[in-house]
Amino acid sequence: MKHLLAWAIIGATMTCITVTAQAASDVPDFAAVKTVCGKCHTTAVFEGKPRNWDRWNDVFADMTQRGASGTNEDLGRVTRYFLENLTLVNINTSAAEEIAGILGVSDEVAEAITERRRKQPFAGLAELRALPGVDSAKLEQRRSRISF
Amino acid sequence: MSFHTPTLAAALALTITVFAPFTPAQQTTKDGVRMENAVNRPDRPYRPAGSSDPRDAGPHVARGFGKVQRRLVYVALPGGSAGGQFSSEQNGVGIVVLDADRNFEFVKRIPTWNVPASMSPEEVSGIAASPTTNMIYLATRGRLAAFDLASDKKVWEQTYDGTCCERPEVTPDGKTLVVGSDLKDFWYIINAQDGALKGKIQAPKSNFAHNMALSADGNTVFMAPNGVTMTVGDVPSMKATKTITFSDHVRPFVINHDATRVYANLNNLLGFEIADVKTGQVIKRVEAPAEMWKPQWADVKQRFFGHGCPSHGIALTPDESELWVVDNINYGVLVYDNTGEWPTLKMTFPTTASADWITMGLNGQYAFLSSADVVDVKTKKIVGQMKDEYGKPMHSEKLLEMSFANGKLVRTVSQFGEGIPSAVQTRLSARQK
Numbered sequence: 210m211k212h213l214l215a216w217a218i219i220g221a222t223m224t225c226i227t228v229t230a231q232a233a234s235d236v237p238d239f240a241a242v243k244t245v246c247g248k249c250h251t252t253a254v255f256e257g258k259p260r261n262w263d264r265w266n267d268v269f270a271d272m273t274q275r276g277a278s279g280t281n282e283d284l285g286r287v288t289r290y291f292l293e294n295l296t297l298v299n300i301n302t303s304a305a306e307e308i309a310g311i312l313g314v315s316d317e318v319a320e321a322i323t324e325r326r327r328k329q330p331f332a333g334l335a336e337l338r339a340l341p342g343v344d345s346a347k348l349e350q351r352r353s354r355i356s357f
Numbered sequence: 358m359s360f361h362t363p364t365l366a367a368a369l370a371l372t373i374t375v376f377a378p379f380t381p382a383q384q385t386t387k388d389g390v391r392m393e394n395a396v397n398r399p400d401r402p403y404r405p406a407g408s409s410d411p412r413d414a415g416p417h418v419a420r421g422f423g424k425v426q427r428r429l430v431y432v433a434l435p436g437g438s439a440g441g442q443f444s445s446e447q448n449g450v451g452i453v454v455l456d457a458d459r460n461f462e463f464v465k466r467i468p469t470w471n472v473p474a475s476m477s478p479e480e481v482s483g484i485a486a487s488p489t490t491n492m493i494y495l496a497t498r499g500r501l502a503a504f505d506l507a508s509d510k511k512v513w514e515q516t517y518d519g520t521c522c523e524r525p526e527v528t529p530d531g532k533t534l535v536v537g538s539d540l541k542d543f544w545y546i547i548n549a550q551d552g553a554l555k556g557k558i559q560a561p562k563s564n565f566a567h568n569m570a571l572s573a574d575g576n577t578v579f580m581a582p583n584g585v586t587m588t589v590g591d592v593p594s595m596k597a598t599k600t601i602t603f604s605d606h607v608r609p610f611v612i613n614h615d616a617t618r619v620y621a622n623l624n625n626l627l628g629f630e631i632a633d634v635k636t637g638q639v640i641k642r643v644e645a646p647a648e649m650w651k652p653q654w655a656d657v658k659q660r661f662f663g664h665g666c667p668s669h670g671i672a673l674t675p676d677e678s679e680l681w682v683v684d685n686i687n688y689g690v691l692v693y694d695n696t697g698e699w700p701t702l703k704m705t706f707p708t709t710a711s712a713d714w715i716t717m718g719l720n721g722q723y724a725f726l727s728s729a730d731v732v733d734v735k736t737k738k739i740v741g742q743m744k745d746e747y748g749k750p751m752h753s754e755k756l757l758e759m760s761f762a763n764g765k766l767v768r769t770v771s772q773f774g775e776g777i778p779s780a781v782q783t784r785l786s787a788r789q790k
Contacts, residue, residue, distance in 0.1 A: 262419075269421025274458070281418060288419040310417075 238293075241286030245279040246272070259354050261297045262307045299356045300337060301330040311351065318342035331357050427761045428457040429464060430718075430725065432743055433481040433495055436753030437713065437727065448745045448753070450478045452493070452504070457723070457758060461731055461741040467509045469495060469502070482539075483524035484755040488766045489531020490549050493757070496522035498539045503552060506759075506766050513552040517545060523566050526771060528575030528592065535578045535592060537566035544569070544580050546595050556595045560588035563600070568609055571771075572616035573778050579619060581607040587619070589634065601632045603639055608664065609671050609714065614776035620671055620680060620700075625654070627667035627691075629682055631699075641699055650686040662686060663711040672715035672724065672774020674734060676784040679703075681724065681774070683712050690715070690726070692737065706737045714754035717774040724774075727754040 242252060260268070269277075279287065292310030300308065300322065309319035321340060322331075331337055334352060338345050348355070432453045435446050450472055454464040472478040483496040492503040492512060501522045502514040515521065523537025527549050534547040535558075542564040546555040560566070563582040570579040571592075581587045587601045587610075603623055610621035612634075619632040627650040631641040650667050653659050663669045663685035670683030673695065680693040680700045689707045693700035712726035723740070724732045729750035731741035743751045760768040 266419055266421030269419050273422055274427060277422075284418040284422050288417055288422075291419070306417075 238286040238290035241279065241283040242290050245277055245283050245287050248277070249275070255295065259295045259297050262292070262303070265291050265296060297354050297356070301326050301357050311354065313344055313347045314342055333357060428719065429759055429761065430455040430457055430461065430743065431484070431486070431493060431757050431759060432751050432753045433484045433755040434751065434753055435478055436481045436755035446477060448749055448751045452495070453745050453751060455743055457718070461743055463744065463746045466746060467504065469504075469511075481753075481755045482522060483536070484757055484772050485525045485527045485534065486757055486759060486766060486769045487527045487531040487549060488768065491766050492549070494525050494527065494534060494549070496525045496536055498522070501525065501534075501536055501547065501552065503549070506761070507764050515552040517554055521545065524569045524772070526569060526571035526578075526773075528571070529573070530575065533575070533592065535569065535571055537569055537580065540565045540567065540583070542566065544578060544590065546592065558590040558595050558597060560590065560597050562586045563588040568607070570610065570612045570773050570775060572612065573614055573775070577616050579610070579612055581610055581621070599637045601634070601637050601639070603630050603632070604642065608666055608669050611671055611673050611774050612776070613673065613677055614778040614781045620673070622666065622668045622671050622682070624666045627654070627684060627686060629668070629671055629680075643693070643700055645684070645691055645702065649684070653686050663713040669713045670715045670727070672717050673776045674774075675717055675721040675777040675780035677776040677781050678784055681715050683715060685711055685713065688712070688728075690732075704737065706732075709739065709742070710750070710752065715774050716756055716758070716772055717770060718758035719760055719768060719770060721780060723758065725756055725758065727752050
């Protein structure tokens with residue numbers, strides 16, 4: 210019986226770990242943001258202040274001039290964090306690369322989106338949601354940053 | 358088997374739930390890929406078959422992080438006075454670096470040499486830089502030194518035979534420095550990498566070496582003395598090839614993109630003379646309207662004008678569409694249209710102090726004047742002031758605008774406002790269309 214109880218506790222612990230890790234899948238990205246950006250200022254200066262991707266790239270360039278640096282992996286994580294959490298996108302005009310990053314879809318899906326809009330611009334989220342490969346949950350979570 | 362308490366029953370149920378995904382029947386993704394073959398970590402979640410994960414190709418880094426260019430202005434100090442209005446020592450010693458992309462704000466001061474407070478520092482007589490060597494070269498009346506632009510450390514320093522040095526320029530391949538002697542009758546040919554002396558170009562008709570210009574291909578040097586006769590020299594052979602004699606003492610001068618013309622300030626002239634290099638003859642004299650300067654210049658009670666002449670400072674825009682000439686009488690700049698057969702005065706604009714030197718910046722966007730003014734070349738508006746870390750304007754005539762990428766010099770200009778072949782070609786091509 211003691212063994213059974215121990216297994217139950219281990220099992221419950223593993224469940225918690227798995228759930229926590231999945232819920233916070235961008236934690237490593239945010240850690241990289243703190244590593245790269247947090248050397249000089251807090252993340253509060255940009256959190257909750259979305260911009261379009263060109264503007265963020267201007268900021269990245271500006272910060273790089275001021276000394277921001279990191280490993281390629283860190284910069285990649287920072288890139289992903291900003292794309293997924295702080296970037297505004299217009300589905301009918303933004304580049305496929307931006308769409309892929311912001312919607313969290315593959316390059317192929319992003320290309321399919323740009324291909325579709327060439328024929329007929331998207332009118333709203335419902336049309337986007339209907340495309341294969343688009344994650345409805347992510348779309349809902351990021352809808353305030355998506356325009357058409 | 359029976360359970361004695363509800364707690365144990367719940368624990369077992371939980372265990373079964375937790376381990377359920379690890380049962381053989383469920384070890385595939387929803388599209389049938391076996392779990393051991395599918396990457397599925399929190400930082401790299403599984404993606405459906407047929408879709409790529411950008412992370413497989415390595416991190417995608419925003420293009421903004423790749424922009425590590427810096428556009429800086431290096432101002433050597435003390436670098437010559439502004440018409441006696443200001444002490445050339447007022448900004449101390451060193452190279453002050455300004456950020457051209459940030460309204461010319463102060464970046465840092467690079468130490469050059471330690472000078473005791475009881476001594477006056479030697480004037481910097483010239484400045485040059487090379488992307489090939491990634492060095493900036495400073496000449497003073499006493500020495501020539503090279504500083505590494507990646508570390509700001511001095512790489513070498515030479516005094517040669519004790520008669521060094523005047524204006525320097527570096528050949529485009531970065532191998533050779535051509536440097537005037539300190540008011541003697543020869544120019545040094547120097548290995549730009551280590552400062553070793555390669556030889557000299559003797560210019561017996563151009564004693565008192567002072568201003569110079571190097572052709573865009575680095576083969577022809579124009580050596581002007583504090584005198585009327587300029588010597589033209591061949592850099593590879595280190596031989597003087599011809600002389601050009603002007604009507605008065607030559608002051609600052611510039612050459613055009615293919616080194617076929619010389620535009621020279623002269624003593625007692627607000628304007629310039631143009632010489633044809635092929636024939637070695639002065640072919641045109643251009644004077645500013647007499648009322649602008651002759652009465653003042655003739656008045657012996659007048660103040661001292663910059664460098665003792667009505668005009669000390671001349672530059673071509675890189676595309677040679679305009680010729681800028683300093684007006685030391687009226688504290689301004691005369692702008693000549695240079696697109697016709699001869700330059701014609703088209704406008705003037707005032708400066709904040711006597712501007713005794715003009716250096717054209719990268720792409721011809723800005724002109725840097727020793728009045729400390731930064732001028733937008735297109736609009737002729739003063740858009741900035743070159744100031745040191747204490748906010749004092751720097752009246753240096755020795756400065757360069759330089760473009761860096763990842764700490765490496767990629768482009769710079771000449772201290773002298775010479776025409777640039779590619780810019781001229783672009784302008785002429787546009788005109789033909």
